[in-house]
Amino acid sequence: MTTALLSGRLAHLGVIRFAGPDAITFLQGQVSNDTRRLAEGRSVFAAYSSPQGRVLAVLTLLPHSSGVLAVLPRELIAPTMERLRKFVLRAKVKLEDVSDELWVVGQHAPAGAGLDVPAESRGYVERDGMGVARVGQDASRYWVAGAPQHLTDRGLAGGTAAAPQIEHDWRLADIRAGLPQVYAATSELFVAQMLNLDLLDGISFTKGCYTGQEIIARTQHLGRIKRRMYRLTLPPGSWTLGQPLRLTDGRTGRLTELAQFGEQFEALAVLNMAAPTDAAATDQGDTDLSSGAAVAAEEVLLPYSFTP
Numbered sequence: 001m002t003t004a005l006l007s008g009r010l011a012h013l014g015v016i017r018f019a020g021p022d023a024i025t026f027l028q029g030q031v032s033n034d035t036r037r038l039a040e041g042r043s044v045f046a047a048y049s050s051p052q053g054r055v056l057a058v059l060t061l062l063p064h065s066s067g068v069l070a071v072l073p074r075e076l077i078a079p080t081m082e083r084l085r086k087f088v089l090r091a092k093v094k095l096e097d098v099s100d101e102l103w104v105v106g107q108h109a110p111a112g113a114g115l116d117v118p119a120e121s122r123g124y125v126e127r128d129g130m131g132v133a134r135v136g137q138d139a140s141r142y143w144v145a146g147a148p149q150h151l152t153d154r155g156l157a158g159g160t161a162a163a164p165q166i167e168h169d170w171r172l173a174d175i176r177a178g179l180p181q182v183y184a185a186t187s188e189l190f191v192a193q194m195l196n197l198d199l200l201d202g203i204s205f206t207k208g209c210y211t212g213q214e215i216i217a218r219t220q221h222l223g224r225i226k227r228r229m230y231r232l233t234l235p236p237g238s239w240t241l242g243q244p245l246r247l248t249d250g251r252t253g254r255l256t257e258l259a260q261f262g263e264q265f266e267a268l269a270v271l272n273m274a275a276p277t278d279a280a281a282t283d284q285g286d287t288d289l290s291s292g293a294a295v296a297a298e299e300v301l302l303p304y305s306f307t308p
Helices: 021-027 035-040 073-085 148-153 161-178 215-221
Strands: 013-018 044-049 055-064 065-073 094-096 103-107 122-128 130-134 141-144 226-235 244-246 252-261 264-272 298-300
Touching: 013 073, 013 103, 021 035, 021 264, 035 044, 035 055, 044 073, 055 122, 055 130, 055 141, 055 148, 065 264, 073 094, 094 215, 103 130, 103 148, 148 252, 148 298, 161 264, 215 226, 226 252
Parallel strands: none
Antiparallel strands: 013 065, 013 094, 044 055, 055 065, 103 141, 122 130, 130 141, 226 264, 226 298, 244 252, 252 264
């Protein structure tokens, strides 16, 4: 069952701007994807990870005329900037929280909004400071970033009363597309491949060194991907992001994205690819994963595949 999804400002997301001649080079040493694509007029989907390879934030990078814009949850803006500033050193790059200066809009029906839109995956176009980027392979969803007044004048921002529904609908669309996100509750819990970033053009294995690269590369080349992100339908209940989950088939994991739809919930969750045979199989000390009653969740196919 599907329903019409609302477009408008995504107030739960914020923007970090990287301005200066070294912005792309600086980001190349920090995130999982090849930021040289930004210079080609393309958006970039990437993870920013700890030196231990755990994802701190999932970023959508846009090559805006004012600097590279990183779109991520507002609750992660401050800790992400604090970490990144430690690596600036002599690089000619300035980091700013411009979440109030540049709003992010999620557009589900760009054809009816009078926007110039890119035709290709990860494409980006800009006019009068308003940037538009296609969301991955999806030809029906676009990021729009621009000044609040410009977006409001164009009727793209949506109303304040509709903000919770707009956020809900965007997150629901992300779930159905199998697009990962991390929030404060799930930051630093997963390696990039656990969030399927290697399947979503979110990792470059040829770009060279960046923070967390050694762990991410070792995970890929040694075949140690034991957990993946799955799409689930959950029964009615009190579900929260980061909540431990144990399915009736024995697999365990954590919820990473969640949206109610009718009486049920649609969700993304990072789960063991196979049921653990004993308590020692739980991931890196996550001992609470096997606790609690088993959940009768229904697994739903993602729009992409991986080998169990």
